[in-house]
Every structure is written in C-alpha cells, then in structure tokens.
Amino acid sequence: MSNSPQKRAARTRMSYTGESYQAALSGIPREPVHGLDSATIGQRYLRVLMALGIFNRGQIAAHPFGSWGASEIISYTVKMSPRWNQTVLIADAPHNVAKRILPTKSNPIHFPGLRMERLTGYGSYVLKHMPTGAELVVTDKPSGKVEDASENESYFRPWKCDQPLTHVENEHLGAVPAMTESAKELLAGLTARFSAQDPERRWAIGNWYWDPLERPVEEREVNWFAPNLQRRLWGAGDQWELAWTDFPYPADLAASLTDPVIGIRGAKLSRHRDIYEVTLGDALLSIRKWRT
Numbered sequence: 001m002s003n004s005p006q007k008r009a010a011r012t013r014m015s016y017t018g019e020s021y022q023a024a025l026s027g028i029p030r031e032p033v034h035g036l037d038s039a040t041i042g043q044r045y046l047r048v049l050m051a052l053g054i055f056n057r058g059q060i061a062a063h064p065f066g067s068w069g070a071s072e073i074i075s076y077t078v079k080m081s082p083r084w085n086q087t088v089l090i091a092d093a094p095h096n097v098a099k100r101i102l103p104t105k106s107n108p109i110h111f112p113g114l115r116m117e118r119l120t121g122y123g124s125y126v127l128k129h130m131p132t133g134a135e136l137v138v139t140d141k142p143s144g145k146v147e148d149a150s151e152n153e154s155y156f157r158p159w160k161c162d163q164p165l166t167h168v169e170n171e172h173l174g175a176v177p178a179m180t181e182s183a184k185e186l187l188a189g190l191t192a193r194f195s196a197q198d199p200e201r202r203w204a205i206g207n208w209y210w211d212p213l214e215r216p217v218e219e220r221e222v223n224w225f226a227p228n229l230q231r232r233l234w235g236a237g238d239q240w241e242l243a244w245t246d247f248p249y250p251a252d253l254a255a256s257l258t259d260p261v262i263g264i265r266g267a268k269l270s271r272h273r274d275i276y277e278v279t280l281g282d283a284l285l286s287i288r289k290w291r292t
Contacts, residue, residue: 005032015199016262019081022143023090027083034262036082036192037185042132047087047188049129051233052176053101053111054208055190055242058230060290064172069110071231072100074208080194081144087191088137088144094123095155098138102127102158103169112169116158118151125154128161131173177236182283186257187233187240189264193256203252203259211247230290238283243290250276250287257285 009032010025016034017024027035039047053070056062061071073089076097081088091097101111102125113131120126124139124146137146165173179187197204197212204212211217231244242253254276256262258269267280276287 006030009033009035012261016196016259017081018079018195018197019090019144020142022145023079023081023088026088026144027081029084033265035084036262037189037264038084039082039188040085040134042129042134043082043085043087044184044188045132046129046134046136047082047191048179048184049111049173049176050087050191051187054194055231055233055244060230060232060243062232062234064109064175065233067109068112068172069100069102069107073097075100078195078207080192080196082192083144086135086137088139090142090144091138091140094125094138094140098125098127098154098158099156101138102156103163104156104158108166109168109172112172113165115161115163116154117161119154120151121147122152130161130165179236179240180238180281180283182281183235183238183240183285185264186267186278186280186283186285189257189267190233190242190253193262196256196262198255198259198262203249203255205248205252205256209247211249232290235285238281240284241286241288243288245290250274250289254278254287 006028009028013034014021014024029035029038050070052065053068056065057071077092079090081090102114102116103110113129115128115130117126117128126146127136195207201213206212229246233242235241254269257264257278258267267278270277278285
C-alpha cells in the first residue's frame, strides 16, 4: 500500500533521525513503530558497547572504555540508522570512521572484537563484532544499503574475521559490568539516538558536538576546545550515570529517550535539581553535566 502503517512510521522516524526515507523504512519492524530500539540480542549488546566507547572520553572516562576508538566518531558527521539485525552508520567520511573503530596491528584496542568482513564499492564497510555476531555497517550511501559490488581493499589494514580476539580485547570486554536487560535497553537507546532531533525544535542531540537549534549559551556552559571535551558513562546492574562537559544539553538527551513519539517505550523522566533521571522498569540512568 502506498500509505501503509510501516511507511507512515518511516516518515515519522526520518523526521527525527535525519535518515533518508529508504534508510528509515529499513528500520521499521512489522509492528509499525519507530524501530530504534528493536534489535536482536546481539545487536542490542553491540549498541551497549558502542555507548560505552562513544560516551567515555578524556580524563574522567571510565577505564578502559576511554581508550576505545569509538569516541572519535563524534569528530565526523554520522547518522545512526538502527535496524533489527544491523547498526548502520551513514557517514560523510566512511573510511575515517571505519579507521577510528576497527582494530589494527598498530591499534589493537580500537573497538574490541570488531573485524572487517568486507569493503564494497567506494566506501561501504561491512563489519562483524565477533563476540556477539552482530553486524555493523559504515557507509556513505544515504539508504544505508550495501550494494552487491566488487570487493575492495581498505587503504589501511584492519583486522579481518580470521584474526582471533587478543588477550587485551578479551580483558577489555571482560571489564564491562553486568547489567540488567532494562539497563541494556537504556544504554543501547543512547547509541540509537546519537543524531536525533525533534522536528518541532524542542530538543536536539547534534551528534554530541553542536546545537542544531543554535540557542545562546554562556561561555562557561560549553568547553569549545576538543582536548577539553570529557564524557563518562559508568554503572552496574540497574544503576547508571552519564556525565559530560560539552553538547548536548542534558534536558535534550533526557527528552530524546522519553519523547512520546521517538522515545524508548516505557521510559519515564524525572528531574532533581540539575540531574535528569530516566527510568525503565527498575533501571535508572542519571544524566547531568560534569562539574569540576
């Protein structure tokens, strides 16, 4: 049908995520919902690990996640396009993004367990996270679809699927605290909404480096220089906290997780002074600015 529930859901989703219509439609499950949180068990855990890598940076980062390359993708324009059995990063510079997260001989602790399965066309990387079996795609295709094209060799030398996990990778993966299923959904939701923005301009994540709504800020509120950018995501079980020094605004991030249209189903928001608390079942994610 030309106006099926799935197609209507895709148009709504793209208005929040900035995906193309085809990319958004690829993420809509049979039930016509936005699909940002619909995922296999392996995919959900991959997004949890991505959250730990992306949202730990600098001196305040939780060890050892600040040493992963995932935090560097914030330097590039990336649109997250989560699907049931894939996480797709639609990037203007796919080679640079892939290089920041793929382990190599010289950088063996870039996102631990990630391997390159193949590179097709000019810039479509199909990656596999070996511990979970989950697929991660980095591409410059607006649709997020990897075309059946001739395979190419990357200009850098990432490890491929025949490279076993190293002792260091196993140590880093073993450092991930145990967490409840609801906590996994909250952390995976952070990854899924990495580039989201409310079409009514009430909140915007801005890929974690700028404010698309261009609201006035006081100089003390934002550290403008990259070396000063600090982030810390840490917790265990059902208690987690995310604190940082730069964009986005904590209220915006909390709103993205609890938005009535694009939020995590069942997530609720409360505020205690300058701390925003997002709960899902028994799990709690505290969101705040980092104060030195």
